Structure formats: C-alpha cells, structure tokens
Amino acid sequence: MTREIIGGGxxxxxxxxxxxxxxxxxxxxxxxxxxxxxxxxxxxxxxxxPDCEGETAEEPVVRLGxxxxxxxxxxxxxxxxxxxxxxxxxxxxxxxxxxxxxxxGRLLDAEAVAALEPDLAGRFGRGLHVETEAHLDPRATLxxxxxxxxxxxxxxxxxxxxxxxxAIDCRGxxxxxxxxxxxxxxxxxxxxxxxxxxxxxxVRLLHPxxxxxxxxxxxxxxxxxxxxxxxxxxxxxxxxxxLELLSAVYALHPAFAEAEILEIGADARxxxxxxxxxxxxxxxxxxxxxxxxxGFLLAPSMARMAADWICDGIxxxxxxxxHG
Amino acid sequence: xxxxxxxxxxxRLMLGTAQYPSPKVLSEAFRRSGAGIATxxxxxxxxxxxxxxxxxxxxxxxxxxxxNTAGCHSAREAVTTARMxxxxxxxxxxxxEVIGHADTLQPDPWGLVEAAxxxxxxxxxxxxxxxxxxVLAERLLDAGCEVLMPWGAPIGTGLGLANRYGLRALRAQFxxxxxxxxxxxxxxxxxxxAMEMGYDAVLLNTAVAKADDPAAMAEGFARAVEAGRLGFExxxxxPRDMAAPSTPLIGKAFLA
Numbered sequence: 001m002t003r004e005i006i007g008g009g010x011x012x013x014x015x016x017x018x019x020x021x022x023x024x025x026x027x028x029x030x031x032x033x034x035x036x037x038x039x040x041x042x043x044x045x046x047x048x049x050p051d052c053e054g055e056t057a058e059e060p061v062v063r064l065g066x067x068x069x070x071x072x073x074x075x076x077x078x079x080x081x082x083x084x085x086x087x088x089x090x091x092x093x094x095x096x097x098x099x100x101x102x103x104x105g106r107l108l109d110a111e112a113v114a115a116l117e118p119d120l121a122g123r124f125g126r127g128l129h130v131e132t133e134a135h136l137d138p139r140a141t142l143x144x145x146x147x148x149x150x151x152x153x154x155x156x157x158x159x160x161x162x163x164x165x166x167a168i169d170c171r172g173x174x175x176x177x178x179x180x181x182x183x184x185x186x187x188x189x190x191x192x193x194x195x196x197x198x199x200x201x202x203v204r205l206l207h208p209x210x211x212x213x214x215x216x217x218x219x220x221x222x223x224x225x226x227x228x229x230x231x232x233x234x235x236x237x238x239x240x241x242x243l244e245l246l247s248a249v250y251a252l253h254p255a256f257a258e259a260e261i262l263e264i265g266a267d268a269r270x271x272x273x274x275x276x277x278x279x280x281x282x283x284x285x286x287x288x289x290x291x292x293x294x295g296f297l298l299a300p301s302m303a304r305m306a307a308d309w310i311c312d313g314i315x316x317x318x319x320x321x322x323h324g
Numbered sequence: 325x326x327x328x329x330x331x332x333x334x335x336r337l338m339l340g341t342a343q344y345p346s347p348k349v350l351s352e353a354f355r356r357s358g359a360g361i362a363t364x365x366x367x368x369x370x371x372x373x374x375x376x377x378x379x380x381x382x383x384x385x386x387x388x389x390x391x392n393t394a395g396c397h398s399a400r401e402a403v404t405t406a407r408m409x410x411x412x413x414x415x416x417x418x419x420x421e422v423i424g425h426a427d428t429l430q431p432d433p434w435g436l437v438e439a440a441x442x443x444x445x446x447x448x449x450x451x452x453x454x455x456x457x458x459v460l461a462e463r464l465l466d467a468g469c470e471v472l473m474p475w476g477a478p479i480g481t482g483l484g485l486a487n488r489y490g491l492r493a494l495r496a497q498f499x500x501x502x503x504x505x506x507x508x509x510x511x512x513x514x515x516x517x518a519m520e521m522g523y524d525a526v527l528l529n530t531a532v533a534k535a536d537d538p539a540a541m542a543e544g545f546a547r548a549v550e551a552g553r554l555g556f557e558x559x560x561x562x563p564r565d566m567a568a569p570s571t572p573l574i575g576k577a578f579l580a
Contacts, residue, residue, distance in 0.1 A: 056345040102536065183347075183377030208480055208530075230378035273381060274348035 002027050003310070004167040008156065010041035010138070010295045011288055012170035013145045014303035016154050017075055022311050027155040031174075035142035040172050041295045043189055043267045045215045045225045046138040047202050048072070048297055049084050051130050055102050060276055060318065061294055064301035069134040071300035076148055077141040079134050082201035085116055086128040089251055095206040096126060105130040119197050123253065135202050137217050138296060166284040168306060173232065173270040175289055179280070182289060184232025184268030187225065188241035192249070194259035195220035205252050212248035221262070224249050228293070237266040269293055277302055279309070280321040286310070326524050328471050328502055329417075329449040331388075335360035336519070337549045338390070338504065339542065340529025347381040349538050354385045357542035362387045363419055363527065365394045366409045367401075379412070390451060392419035397432075399439035406443050418443060419451040419473070419506075429479045431455060437463045444468025453506050456490035458497055465501065472498070473506035473527065476518060480530045482510025485517060495522045512541075512548030519552025520560065 003019065005012045008030035019026050032038045050065030073079045086105070088096040100107060105128040114121035116129060150156060161171065169175055176182045199222070205212045215223045227241045242264055249256045271292040272278055279302065280287040288306050291298050305316035315322070326333045338361040344350040354362065364382050366375075382389065391409035396402040399422055406418045422439055424432025431454055440450050444467055452464050456474045464472060474494055477483035485491055486508065495503060505518040506527040515526045526549055535541035 058345070183381070184374065230375055232374040232377055271346075273346065273351075275346035 001025070001166070002155075004029055004165060005170060006030075006161055006167055007170035007172060007174070008035070008146070009039035009170065009172055010044070010142060010299045011172065011291060011302065012168075013142065013149065014299035015168050015170055015288060015306050016149050017145060018303040018307035019310065020149060020152055020154055022307055024307075024311065025153075027157060028149070029157045029159070029161055031158070031161055033156075033158045035139065035146055037265070037267075039142065040267050040269055041138055041142060041299075043187065043265050044138040044295050045189070045202070045213060045223055046136045046141070046296055047084065047213065047215055048079070048134040048136065049130065049202065050297060051103050051105070051133060052084050052086065052204060053294060053297065055099060057294070058274065058276060061298065065294065065297040067301045067304070068297050068299075071304075072136055072141065072296070075141075075145055077136050077144060079136050080201070081132075081134040083129050083131040084133040084202050084204060085113070085120075086130065086204045086206065087113065087120070087124040087126075087252075088206040090125075092207055093126070095208060096128060099206055100128050103128070103130060117199055117201070117203065119199060119253065119255075120203070133202070135215055136296065141296070167286070168310075169285050169287045170289070172289065172291075173268055175270070175287060176232075178282075179287060179289060181272055182270050183230075183273075184234075185271050185292065186227065186229040186231040186233050186266065186268045187293065188227040188229075188237040188245070188264070188266045189223060189225040190237075190242065190245055190261060190265070191217075191263035192222045192224065192256065192259040193220050193262055194222055194256055196255050196258060197222075197253060203252065205248055207248060210244045210248045212245060212252065214249060214252065222249075222259070226293070232268045234266065234268050237264045241266070269295075277318055278321075279306055279316045279319045281309075281319070282321070282323050326502065328451070333360055333388075333525070335546070336525040336553055337515075337546050338363065338525060338527040339532060340527070341365075341382055342394075342529055343533035344538055345533075347378065350533075351381070351385060352539035353532055353542035354387060356539045357532075357546040359542065359546065360387050361390050361527075363390045363392045363529070364413070366391050366412060367393065367395045367405050388417075389413050389415060390417050390419050391415065392453075393421045393439075395423070396421060397423050397426075397435075399435040399442070402435070402439040403442050406439075406448060407446075410448070416447055417449045417451065419453060421453045431475075433457065433460045433463075436460070437467050440464055440469055441467040451504070456487055456494045458494060461494060461498060465498075471502045471504065473504045475507045476505045476514065476526075477508025479507040481508055482531055483508055484510060484514035485521075488521075491518075491523075492521060509545075512544040515545050516548040516552035516555070519549055520555045522556050525549075 002025040005028045048068045050062045054062040108127040110125045113127040202215045272290040277290040308314040337359045339359040393402040393405040422435035477486040502524045504525045532542045
C-alpha cells in the first residue's frame with residue numbers, strides 16, 4: 001500500500017524519508033513542482049539551534065531539536081557544526097546577561113569573540129558561544145533530499161491536493177482549512193552578498209526591539225532573519241521590516257553596507273497557540289503541523305514520531321487528537 | 325470602584341499582548357493576574373494583512389480590549405489607525421500613542437493633543453500615552469480625554485518611576501481624573517510604588533512578556549498592584565527620624 005504525503009516542504013520530505021527508510025512506499029503530492037518559494041521552509045534560516053531557541057520556546061523544542069543535526073547529516077545534507085555566536089551592542093549588554101542566564105553556552109571576552117569570528121574583532125567586548133549548535137542551507141537541503149528520495153523510488157506528483165487513501169497531511173499553513181487552531185506568524189527575511197565578510201557560523205544580535213540573526217550560506221552569501229508578526233499575510237516584505245533587519249545587520253558590522261541585496265522575502269509560518277508542533281489523527285489522515293519557526297529543527301523528530309506511529313503503533317508525545 | 329469613561333473596571337492591572345513566547349503563555353498571564361483590560365496593537369498586523377487569527381485568540385481572553393496606535397509617528401497616522409481599530413474591534417476605546425522620538429519612544433505632545441481632539445470629536449474614548457507634563461495633561465483634558473496615561477519611564481526600559489516628583493505633582497493636580505501609569509515598569513515593587521502614590525491603575529507589557537516565567541510575573545504584578553492600592557487607601561504613616569517604640573516603655577525596668 002502506498003501512502004500519500006500531502007505537501008512537499010520540509011515536513012513532507014522528512015516524513016517521506018523516514019517512511020522510505022522503514023521500507024514503506026510513499027508518494028508526495030504537492031501543489032507545485034520542485035522545492036521552491038511556495039514552501040514556507042524555502043524561506044527558513046536553517047539554524048539547528050535548539051538551545052538558543054529555548055530562550056523563548058518551551059522544553060519539547062529544545063529536546064526534540066537535538067536530533068536534528070545528526071538526522072540531516074544522515075540524509076546527506078551539508079551540516080556545519082560550528083555552534084552559534086550570540087552578541088549584543090554596548091548599550092544592550094543586559095540583553096546578553098539575560099540570554100546567558102537562560103541558554104547554556106560559553107561566555108566569551110573580546111579576544112575570544114575575535115578568535116571565533118575574526119571579522120568581528122574589536123566590535124564586541126563579550127559574547128556567548130553555544131557550541132553544540134549547527135546550521136545548513138535550507139534550499140540546497142530541500143532540493144538535495146528531494147532528489148535523494150526520487151532516486152529511492154519516491155514518486156512526486158503535482159496537482160490537486162486531496163487525499164484519496166491513507167495520507168499524511170504536511171501542508172503547513174494551507175491545512176488551516178481543516179485545522180482550525182492553526183495560525184500564521186509572518187516572517188520577513190533578506191539574502192545579501194557580502195564577499196568582504198567571512199562569518200563562519202550563525203550570529204545572533206540581541207536587541208530589545210530589533211533582534212537579528214545572520215546565517216552564512218557560503219560564498220559570501222548571508223541570510224538575515226527574521227521578523228515575527230502575528231499575521232497570516234504572505235505578501236511582499238514591508239519597508240519597515242527591511243529597515244529593521246538592515247539597520248541591525250549594519251550595527252553588527254558596517255561592512256554590510258556594501259553588500260548586495262539579492263532577495264527580500266516573506267511568508268507565514270504555521271503555528272498552534274502554544275507555538276508547539278502537533279500530530280493528529282483524523283480517520284485515515286495523520287496531520288503533522290505547527291512547526292512554527294522550527295521547521296528544519298523539528299522536522300526530523302516529528303517525522304520519526306509520525307513513522308513510529310504508522311509503522312509500530314507508538315503514539316507520539318506531541319499527539320493531541322486521535323480519532324482513528 | 326475605578327471606572328474609565330463611565331465603565332467600571334474591576335482590576336487595576338492592564339496588560340499588553342505583544343512579545344509573549346506564545347499566545348498560550350499570554351493567556352496564562354491573563355488568567356493568573358486577573359487583568360481585566362488587554363491592549364492590542366493594530367498597525368503592524370493590519371498593515372501586513374490578516375492578523376485575524378491572533379486577534380481571535382486575544383478575544384478569547386474574555387477581557388476588555390483597548391486597541392492602541394503603537395508605532396504611529398504622526399497625528400494623522402494615529403487617527404487613521406484608531407479608525408481602523410474601531411472597525412476591527414468594535415470598540416471606541418483607543419490607547420493613543422503618537423511617538424515623537426524614535427530612540428526613547430517619547431510621546432509627541434503636539435501630535436498627541438491634535439489626534440486626541442480629532443478622535444474625541446469623532447466619539448472615541450481616548451486613553452493618551454503621555455508624559456508627566458502638567459500643561460500637556462491640561463491640554464489633553466481640554467481635548468476631551470477623561471483618562472491620562474503618563475509614562476513611568478520610556479517604553480520597555482523597566483526603569484520604574486523615573487520622575488517621582490513629576491508623577492506626584494500630576495496626581496495632586498488632577499485628583500479626580502483616572503491616571504494610569506503606562507510603560508517603563510520592570511518589577512512588581514515599582515507597580516506597588518505607583519499605586520501607593522495614588523495612581524489608579526498600571527499598564528505594562530515587556531516586564532511580563534519578557535520575564536523568564538511570564539505568567540508568574542503577571543501574578544506578581546497583580547499582587548503588587550493590590551498591595552500598593554491597599555497601602556494608598558489605608559493611609560500610610562509619614563516617615564520620621566526618631567524611633568518611636570510601638571510598645572510604651574513606661575512601667576518597664578528600663579533604668580535597671
């Protein structure tokens with residue numbers, strides 16, 4: 001029996017990978033061909049940073065997120081394990097103290113910051129290195145995993161998204177038509193090319209109003225993220241969002257002023273009211289959704305739990321509804 | 325009982341709805357604190373379209389909503405936002421913010437008075453976010469405001485009551501106008517102090533939303549507000565330099 005996976009974003013592909021690895025036949029149905037901008041995960045930062053996310057996210061995100069780096073590596077993704085560097089500007093020093101109180105890491109002095117990221121030498125007197133964290137390139141990873149699955153016999157179909165048999169619904173925000181408590185949380189991001197700068201790991205700049213993260217994509221390309229607005233709007237990024245992100249990155253390093261703006265993007269993340277992910281069974285359909293801002297971080301553990309349920313009958317800890 | 329524009333208000337604690345880790349935590353903060361009024365920001369969500377999901381969650385709190393014009397830098401923007409808020413939330417209550425300084429988020433007194441006059445004339449019940457300036461307060465009342473919301477300190481700073489003299493003078497000058505300390509509070513003791521000074525209520529957001537445990541902090545503030553209010557109503561003693569024993573010394577062998 002072939003199972004249908006509806007939605008080919010990060011969650012759908014991860015479920016396809018887990019089920020295929022356990023010898024199940026799957027077919028992925030998506031509304032458009034290929035990995036692309038119609039997927040929320042296309043716009044992701046690709047930070048595998050469970051501890052940093054734990055600053056605001058609840059415990060399951062931190063624990064489940066720890067599986068992510070290894071899982072992605074096993075799927076052939078290029079995972080860079082250099083940790084996360086957290087810094088704050090002089091007058092926001094208290095923000096770093098607060099962050100360090102909540103997130104385990106190694107406190108750095110100016111010299112240690114410079115040793116980690118020579119391009120930031122002299123700019124920050126203190127920092128926090130969360131050493132166990134990692135990052136990947138979301139777009140390369142999605143395309144790579146898709147190709148790998150296709151090679152292993154997974155069929156990809158484009159068209160009408162409607163389950164005809166037992167299915168796993170991984171549509172993200174589009175599943176609002178059946179998941180009434182799912183909401184959109186809008187995020188805006190930019191991609192810059194700054195060949196003068198050579199940051200080697202994600203850098204988080206703490207700020208009470210305009211927090212920023214910068215994720216290196218290699219070759220002088222950097223992703224800047226991300227706003228977090230209580231809106232399901234998926235329209236173009238606003239000037240305000242671009243100003244906030246660009247002002248913050250300029251404060252991180254003035255050399256970013258010379259960078260080229262390659263892209264300004266926006267989309268809405270799917271989230272439940274507690275911002276935690278859920279697995280629900282309704283009839284023949286299993287819904288895997290609500291990954292919020294943790295798509296690449298949580299997709300591996302969510303896929304594992306969904307596959308455990310389907311293959312071995314183990315009910316997932318994140319299951320809050322089971323109408324078999 | 326405290327009332328705003330003729331509407332009785334049960335709790336003297338008002339909470340903002342921004343910056344919480346999740347809507348669930350926001351809802352717990354309201355439940356544990358018993359706060360009866362929630363401010364909600366219109367501009368950003370509406371500008372990006374489709375803020376309806378979050379607003380539905382805020383409505384589920386079951387408290388009175390006070391939409392605000394946060395992020396507006398001119399009277400015109402604030403007036404437009406207020407009209408939008410009335411449509412969206414079906415209330416003529418509006419917390420009026422007209423920001424005059426990008427760094428301190430200090431109110432723009434001129435824009436504030438201008439917008440307050442326009443909105444009051446249109447039937448809005450205006451809650452202006454203001455400073456402790458007495459003249460500005462007078463102008464806002466002239467413009468039709470029946471509540472004033474002076475800052476404790478700039479928004480999000482957590483500095484507490486930065487100008488005690490000014491806030492005391494404001495309270496003394498307008499004994500019959502409901503006064504709400506809005507913004508700048510960081511810890512419960514500061515809320516208690518504001519209430520002991522005779523302020524009618526406090527409004528805060530960051531101090532709760534950004535606490536390690538927002539729901540517990542919300543309850544802490546609720547108790548502080550109650551303690552401060554009781555302290556005010558009960559009539560506190562005046563401090564004095566000389567010790568005065570609470571048990572008389574006469575009859576005791578103090579010369580032994």
